[in-house]
Amino acid sequence: MVAQVSIVDSARAEWRAIAICLFITVAAFQFGYDSSYYSGILVMDPFIKAYGHYDPEVNAYAMSSRIQSITTSIINVGEFIGAASSFAIDDKIGRRGGMFVSSVFVVIGVIFQVSANNLGLLIAGRLVLGYAVGLISCLVPLYVADCSPARFRGALVSIYQFDVGLGLLLGIIVDNATKGRSDSGAYRIPMTVQLIFPMILVPGLILFAPxxxxxxxxxxxxxxxxxxxxxxxxxxxxxxxxxxxxxxxxxxxxxxSKGSWKDMFYWNTDGRKAYLGMALQGEEAVKLTRIINIFWLIGFNIAWQQASGINFITSYGILFFKAIGITNSFLIQMGLYLAPMPAIWINQYCIERFGRRSMLLLSTISVAVVLLVVGSAGSATNKTVAMIALDKMIVGMVYIFMVVFNLALGPAVWVVTSEISTGPNRSKLMAMSSGTSWVCSWLVTFTFPYLFNADAASLQAKVGFIYGSLMISAAIWIFFFLPETAGRTLEEIHIMFQHGVAAREFKSES
The missing domain is CATH 1.10.286 (GTP Cyclohydrolase I; Chain A, domain 1)
Known part of the structure; x- marks a missing residue:
C-alpha cells in the first residue's frame, strides 16, 4: 500500500511550480481592474462632461443609456475576439508567448484611452484592451492547468478568480482616490494605472516562467x-x-486523429467537451444525436457564469447603488469587492474536498435565492420609510451575492473549463468556452442599461428576477450534465471522455 504524502510535504516538493503558477495569475488583475475602474468613472463629472451631453432640464451634463452601454460593453467584443483567436496564437507561439502578446495590446489599449479626445478613440482603446483580456482569459488558466501539480490544480486555477477580485478592488480604490478631481485626471489616472500589470508580468515571463x-x-x-x-x-x-x-x-x-474545429460540432469526445465548456462559461454518447445536438446548441448560447448577471455588479455597481439612493457608493463598492475574498479561499479547499459539482450546485442555488430576493425587494413602489429599509436590504443581498458567487461559480468554472479542455483540440476548446463566456458577458453588459435605467425599461432591482431564473436553470444543468474532474490528471480526464464515461460516474471510475 502506497503511503499518502501529506499536503504540506507535497507543497514543499512542488514549491517551484506553485510559485510560478501563482505569479502567472497576476495577469488576471488586468481583467478585474478594467471592469471595476470603468464602473467608477461612469459617474465622475469630468468623464460625463467629456463624453456625455448637456441636459437643459436638469441644468447638468448627463450620459445616455446608449453611451453607457456602448463604451462599457465594447470591451466584451474585444474579449470575444481575443478568446476566439487565442487558439491560433497559442498554436503558433505557445501559452507564454501569448501572454507577451496580451501585454503589448494592454499597452496599446491604455495609450488609446488616455489620449482619447473623442468617443471613437475611447471605444477603439477599450476594444484593443478587451482583445488583451480575451487572450488572458484563455491562456492563463491553460498555462496554470498545464504547469500545476494535479493535487493543487483546482486551488491554483481558482487563484485566477482571486486575482480578478483583487483587480476589482484595486480599480475602485484608485477611482475613490481620484473622484474628487475636477480635471480629466479623475478618469485618465485610473486608465493609466493599468500599465502596471504588463510591467510586472513581462519581466517574470522573461526571467523565470517557462x-x-x-x-x-x-x-x-x-x-x-x-x-x-x-x-x-x-x-x-x-x-x-x-x-x-x-x-x-x-x-x-x-x-x-489530428484535432480540428469540425470535431467540436459533433457529439463525440471533443464535441462533448466543447458543449460543457461553453455551457459553463452530455450526457453519454448515445445515438440520440438529434435531441442531444439541440441541447448542445442551448449550451452554446448560455454561459452559466455570466447568466448570474455578475457583470451588472462589476460594470455598473456604482451606478446601481447610486440609482437606488445609496450614498458613498464608492465605499459601498469597495466593501463589495472585499467581502468575497474569504469565499475564494474557502473555495480552493472545498472544490478539492467536496468536488466541483457539489460546490457549483451550492453556489448556483444560493445565487438564485439571493437574486430572487433582490427582485422582490425591487418590486416595492412606494417611497416610504420602508423603502429605505428595502434599499439597504438590496445592498445586503448584493454583498451576499458576491460571497456565494465566489464560493464556486466564479472560480470553479475556470477550473472545470481548463480541466475539460484536453487533447489535440485543447486550445480550441478553451477558445470556444471563453469566447462564449465573453459573448454572454457582452450581452449582460450591453443590455443592462436598457433594462435598468429610467430612460429605458426602468426595471431597476427587478432585474434580479431575470438572472435568478437563469440560475435555477444552471443548477438543474449542473446536476444532470457536469462531470466531476477533481483529483484527476488531465490525461485521465481526456481518456474518460474518450471512453464516453457518464457525468455522474467520473468520480467513481477507476
Whole structure:
C-alpha cells in the first residue's frame, strides 16, 4: 500500500511550480481592474462632461443609456475576439508567448484611452484592451492547468478568480482616490494605472516562467520541455522523465486523429467537451444525436457564469447603488469587492474536498435565492420609510451575492473549463468556452442599461428576477450534465471522455 504524502510535504516538493503558477495569475488583475475602474468613472463629472451631453432640464451634463452601454460593453467584443483567436496564437507561439502578446495590446489599449479626445478613440482603446483580456482569459488558466501539480490544480486555477477580485478592488480604490478631481485626471489616472500589470508580468515571463511543457512536447521540443519541467519541479530526473513519457503517450494517441474545429460540432469526445465548456462559461454518447445536438446548441448560447448577471455588479455597481439612493457608493463598492475574498479561499479547499459539482450546485442555488430576493425587494413602489429599509436590504443581498458567487461559480468554472479542455483540440476548446463566456458577458453588459435605467425599461432591482431564473436553470444543468474532474490528471480526464464515461460516474471510475 502506497503511503499518502501529506499536503504540506507535497507543497514543499512542488514549491517551484506553485510559485510560478501563482505569479502567472497576476495577469488576471488586468481583467478585474478594467471592469471595476470603468464602473467608477461612469459617474465622475469630468468623464460625463467629456463624453456625455448637456441636459437643459436638469441644468447638468448627463450620459445616455446608449453611451453607457456602448463604451462599457465594447470591451466584451474585444474579449470575444481575443478568446476566439487565442487558439491560433497559442498554436503558433505557445501559452507564454501569448501572454507577451496580451501585454503589448494592454499597452496599446491604455495609450488609446488616455489620449482619447473623442468617443471613437475611447471605444477603439477599450476594444484593443478587451482583445488583451480575451487572450488572458484563455491562456492563463491553460498555462496554470498545464504547469500545476494535479493535487493543487483546482486551488491554483481558482487563484485566477482571486486575482480578478483583487483587480476589482484595486480599480475602485484608485477611482475613490481620484473622484474628487475636477480635471480629466479623475478618469485618465485610473486608465493609466493599468500599465502596471504588463510591467510586472513581462519581466517574470522573461526571467523565470517557462513555456508549458505540454505545449513544448506537442511541438516536438523534448529538450526544452525537459528544461521547463526542471524549472517547475526542480532536479528530479526520474519524475521528469515519467512526466514526459505520460504526456508523450497521450500526444502520440492524439496525433493519430489530428484535432480540428469540425470535431467540436459533433457529439463525440471533443464535441462533448466543447458543449460543457461553453455551457459553463452530455450526457453519454448515445445515438440520440438529434435531441442531444439541440441541447448542445442551448449550451452554446448560455454561459452559466455570466447568466448570474455578475457583470451588472462589476460594470455598473456604482451606478446601481447610486440609482437606488445609496450614498458613498464608492465605499459601498469597495466593501463589495472585499467581502468575497474569504469565499475564494474557502473555495480552493472545498472544490478539492467536496468536488466541483457539489460546490457549483451550492453556489448556483444560493445565487438564485439571493437574486430572487433582490427582485422582490425591487418590486416595492412606494417611497416610504420602508423603502429605505428595502434599499439597504438590496445592498445586503448584493454583498451576499458576491460571497456565494465566489464560493464556486466564479472560480470553479475556470477550473472545470481548463480541466475539460484536453487533447489535440485543447486550445480550441478553451477558445470556444471563453469566447462564449465573453459573448454572454457582452450581452449582460450591453443590455443592462436598457433594462435598468429610467430612460429605458426602468426595471431597476427587478432585474434580479431575470438572472435568478437563469440560475435555477444552471443548477438543474449542473446536476444532470457536469462531470466531476477533481483529483484527476488531465490525461485521465481526456481518456474518460474518450471512453464516453457518464457525468455522474467520473468520480467513481477507476
Amino acid at each position: 513555456e508549458s511543457p505540454r505545449w513544448l512536447l506537442s511541438k516536438g521540443k523534448v529538450e526544452e520541455a525537459r528544461n521547463a519541467l526542471q524549472r517547475l519541479h526542480g532536479p528530479r530526473p526520474d519524475f521528469i522523465e515519467s512526466q514526459i513519457q505520460d504526456i508523450m503517450q497521450l500526444i502520440d494517441k492524439d496525433r493519430v
